[in-house]
Amino acid sequence: MRHQYHPLGFEGSRIAQGFWRLQDWGWSDQETLAFIEQCLHLGVTTFDHADIYGDYRCEELFGKALMRKPILRDKIEIVTKCSILLPSEQRPEIKVHRYDYRSEHILSSVDRSLDNLQCEYIDTLLLHRPSPLMDADEVAQAFDHLFTLGKVKHFGVSNFTPQQFDLLQSRMDAPLIVNQLELSPLALQHFEDGSLDHAQQHAVTPMAWSPFSGGDLFGAQTEQALRVRNLLNEMAEDLAASVDQLVVAWLLRHPAGICPVMGSGKIERLQSAVEALQIDLSDDDWFRIWIASQGQPVP
Template identity: 65%
Template sequence: MNHQYHPLGFTGSRLAQGYWRLAEWGMSDQELVRFIEQGIEAGITTVDHADIYGDYLCETLFGKALALKPSLRDKLQVITKCGIMLPSKQRPEITSHRYDQSTGHIIQSVDHSLSNLQVESIEMLLLHRPSPLMDPDHIAEAFEHLYTVGKVKHFGVSNFSAQQFDLLQSRLDMPLLVNQVELSPLELKRFKDGTLEHAQQHAVTPMAWSPFAGGDLFKLEGINPTLHQAMSVVAEAHQASLDQIALAWLLRHPSGIVPVLGSGQIERVQSAQKALSITLTDDEWFAIWVASQGHPVP
């Protein structure tokens, strides 16, 4: 009931735990083990990484926890990303903030990620951003290799438009299963530009990054009082918090959105998990939609 079964084979949890701020949490390896365990106990088994998170350090921190308690590995679906180059002390060879989606870089990036995460393979690799220099044939070559040698089981993208998705998919034998994009009651763009319709049509699971709009949801009263009011009414009706309502609102969408949580406080994670038992009515869903866009539906 907490799991989402993709028609093509991937099974992940309905909420994913994101680790892009892991380096800021200041956890010891043992504390992180406990955090991962408690997440699993709450039903959140999909973990979302990227090579660049925490200035290239988050994967390594996570890997240390896995090394400390190897039995955790098989309970998780590990996602990571590649394709962005960030200048960093960890990567002195990178001289500018750009993209690299060459065959060689993708393969090398996954090798780094596997080594840092201390795993043999990952469940899913996402291309982090569409690049204006994207050569789908080069990406296909990398994906085929990574699949064949068993390092990556499934593939997806992040922040792709429908057209960018179609281009890349047209060169691949395997299906792209995920498009991770920004989605929240404060960020409706992807609801309106065809991305979600395209995902629904092609059985692509949308993952939602920043489901709380990077924390703006918690300052909502000042940012969008109308939306704050609408969400507060719904929250009261369900005896729930604003963040639970934001998640329930995303979970209610028929495209099967998987929100990615970003908090390192286990109480927040456990609270988020309760959103799965909240089913918004159509009236409630549209009240939030209408308040966010500032005008009634036509």
């Protein structure tokens, strides 16, 4: 008898905290633990990782901090990713920066993540980047095995097109519940290529990586960035909100249920994002930002 999946969908917090820069923050285990607890105090329970972050070090740093207070594990949702091979000092056996979708790699990557995170299970496992060599049947078999063993509760993808998503989903019993995409007022491609329509159709949660375009919203001098930043500064004064809050509110306003992933190690930045949940952005204001980014009126 096959093990039955329960398609509960994404059950994480409305805003997630990312840890791809954890290695750069230079924190002690206790400082990392304190940050985790501050996130929980704000209602942010979803933490975003990947095996390669921080030259393969960030998961381990997070795990060491979490082991200082293991009771917190049941209060959080850990999202992590696999499939990118990145040559590094930590992994000298990797010679070429590429993708690996073989079952053997997926299973070993999950085991390594579990060891580093010092956890018994991963809440949601994502394939980090689509591979032209993806064998959907082999991936599905690996996912099914991980679920049956209790090592992973839910599965998803990152940076997949709707067609790539559907291919993998067609081979799986488990529902794919997340597609992590680059979404921001400066990155509109997935608003227009059907990705967010597809997410709504299949009740998939889009997680927005780089919601501030890697800081370009605050400092880039391109015509697009200047148009959007000037408008956001004007709106911030009118709405008594900060520019970063307006960006988060703009993403949250979308009916696909976007979950922005914050990347700063400053708790006040995360608090600001959480406060954006209280901003009721009007359709007029949403489209003003859209039009500023496009540089032309809507058709």
